[in-house]
Amino acid sequence: SYELTQPPSVSVSPGQTASITCSGDRLGQKYVSWYQRKPGQSPVVVIYEDTKRPSVIPERFSGSNSGNRATLTIRGTQAMDEADYYCLTWDTSTVLFGGGTKVTVL
């Protein structure tokens, strides 16, 4: 069965760039969306169709997807970006989530 792999945690200093990876076999041939979940809140989509950003999401969030890896990048990371991030893709009409990455802003 298809699987998505994310690092359990990423640490970043305020103002620096955080990169969160999501790996899967030939993932670049599929679309990936990314979801942010802050404690006590429901998930919010921050990137869809690999690179598109909803209008309410800050420009510091961007995405890419090529080969076997998709990446969510947060430039100029702020304390408010501390959250769990999940990648998602579709495989034969079913939905797969990555295991999630906890982003800590130190």
Next chain:
Amino acid sequence: QVQLQESGPGLVKPSENLSLTCTVSGGSVSSSAYYWSWIRQPPGKGLEWIGYVYYSGSTKYNPSLKSRVTISADTSKNQFSLKLTSVTAADTAVYYCARVVVASDNFFDPWGQGTRVTVSS
């Protein structure tokens, strides 16, 4: 602006059935532009997709849960529901409903606030 709200019992006994409802406001479950989906998150674990229903009534489920899951839509009430049979402690989780935008990339937006379900005697 579409909003989703989960409702249902917060405590279910082992071996019984779990039933949750998601009420949609500001949008219609009869729209062909969306799927309507359930997702859960067990304590300390990641998100797990449960399944979705389309306006036509067609459904798709997570293979790992397929034998115990039914998702249906009630267009007259603008709601969709989840039924999970024969629950165990492993089904303890926060359950979310979400709208899936049907496009080149089907993405989940928005999500309900989530409802916590505990399986315990």
